[in-house]
Amino acid sequence: MKNPTLHDVARLAGVSSATADRVLNRRGNVAEKSVRKIEEAVAQLGYVRNIAAANLSRKRGYHLAFVLPRRSHAFFGRMHEQLQKAALHLKSARVAIDVIEFEAFDAHALEVAVSGLSETGYDGVAFVGLGQRTALMPLVALRNSGVKVVSLVSDGPQDCRDHYIGIDNKKAGRTAARLVGMGHGGKAGRVIVTAGSLDARDHSDRIEGFTAVLEQDFPSIEITSVIETKDQPRQMRALLSERLRGDDGYTSIYNVGAGNEGLVDAVRMNGRDGLSICVVHELSACTRDALEDGTIDVAIDQRPEIELNRALALLQAIVDDLPPPPAPELIPAIYLRDNLPNEPL
Template sequence: MSRDFLIKEIALQAGLSVATVDRVMNGRPGVRTLTQQRVAEAIRELETQNRQRALTGRKFIIDLVMEAPVRFTNEVRAALEAELPTLEPAVFRSRFHLWETLPAQAMAQALDQIRETGSHGVILKAPDVPEVVAAVGRLVEAGIPVVTIATDLPHSGRRAYVGIDNRAAGETAAYLIGAWLGTLRCRVLVTISSSRFRGEEEREAGFRQALRRRHPNIGIVEISEGHGMDRETVALARQALMEDRMIVGAYSIGGGNTAVLAAFAEAGRVCMVFIAHDLDADNALLLKEGRIRAVLHHDLRQDMRIACRHIMHAHGALREVEATLSAVQVITPFNLPPTFDG
């Protein structure tokens, strides 16, 4: 047990005598299990109080840097802004650098600018390309911790990744689509915003391998580089549907879901099953209308909270940080959160 506190402090917190706490702390016999638990809980409470005192008034400036469609950056920004007040008594201030598309060199320059300006930490969604990996390395060398979200940069020196297990998310999509399509011999359109994002590649790999293993009757047609933008995505989907009459459903990894559905409608084709990612306003509406079957979602606020805690830990403000990935949630029209169930 901790020796950071005086026995009389622990005794006062636990509501026990000094003699009893002394027996527990020194492992002497004749102490009930419940008493030992009370002492352990008192120490945890004292540790929490110490951390709270140490954080009072401490200020952190963090930067959220993302390349993603605006519908997703809006959701992440809202999640971060909702979580920051819960981190009191520390005071967080956030700066936002958000683009729908951005050349790799421009992303690297943006990260270098943050390094020159100064920051307590960067929360980053960016492609896994050499220019960005090198820029993240320069941030880390300058003492600025980087936490990746949604898609990882595992060889960059980043401090942690927060988000879902992307491979497991792809396997979940395969399980659902296989259950709905059964033994039908067909193919599914898989949309990826860009092959530069490791997270999307991991989702696709999990999806492909799970289908091959469990549902070999269902094939895949992949389209990429639509960047989650409707205009680019609809053109790619239209071309794929024109070339392959066996496509009967879609797994949207990279967004542009309205565009994909429009392409099915233009081709006079029925989309029998459609699985999407991330519960934003657009996807909630598509669910309510019955145009998509399910959305694979996770708690963005949890991601932001853990990301901020990793940054605090990097600066010695926290002793430890939970390292769990976010659970994949399967959202249908029947379990929409109250925010979207209007």
């Protein structure tokens, strides 16, 4: 049986093909009675409009914006690089992308970056949320103007975005805690936790999950006060080295965020005596080398390239008022020195 056509919809609804086309492509100026008839005909026939063909006939494209932190560490650098790699394909698909950068963990900088975007004609915007409500008003203004909004990596308030794309950060923290617990082999210990910022929702969610598992299943492992580094390697190196030199009882390290170059330097300078396991987030050239030489033990990789690709597909779908493309839950990859990918980052 052939798929129903626009002509079939118009004939069943008792209207012209031009009227049916106006309704299906949301161009307005059609009586409500006719709109209802066309919608009923669509439902009865199971008609699915060909978005690609409609966009091509109207020479319509997509104008998207990605509001990302600067390339301050490897994770967001990988996102920027993935956008550049996709540029040629996106151009052929009539997708134009602007990248608006802001300083990571700076809520005011995020607010400035998204302010005024509702007046630029974007169809969709993806942003990395800080979990704070500082940028709420400009994001709500975006949605109210008809722009589709997606949060990436770290979620924002639900009333300022349509969808979230990223890993479940509480699960990621719970996974790290399980690895730390297993690394202690039933013995007591002290874990040093480092994070970019407790104000960033992804970091606070990971710490929440991490703490819950240790308290429930490994109560003999104590969590020391969290070191906040703004994900800056130099700050990480200085603060972690100070903690390592002043705490003879530490047995493990868990870095919730980035700044891993500083962590690796600190561990190499201070040695691994007494250290049962060191767990970090994100695979990079630095953490790959550190896995291979035994400086760290586990890298939990969020696979930002997949997040970025999903965001592109999602934005194009919801801009066309289609349901989100089906996709399985995004599960981080757990890398040890034994299962590193052949292709270096």
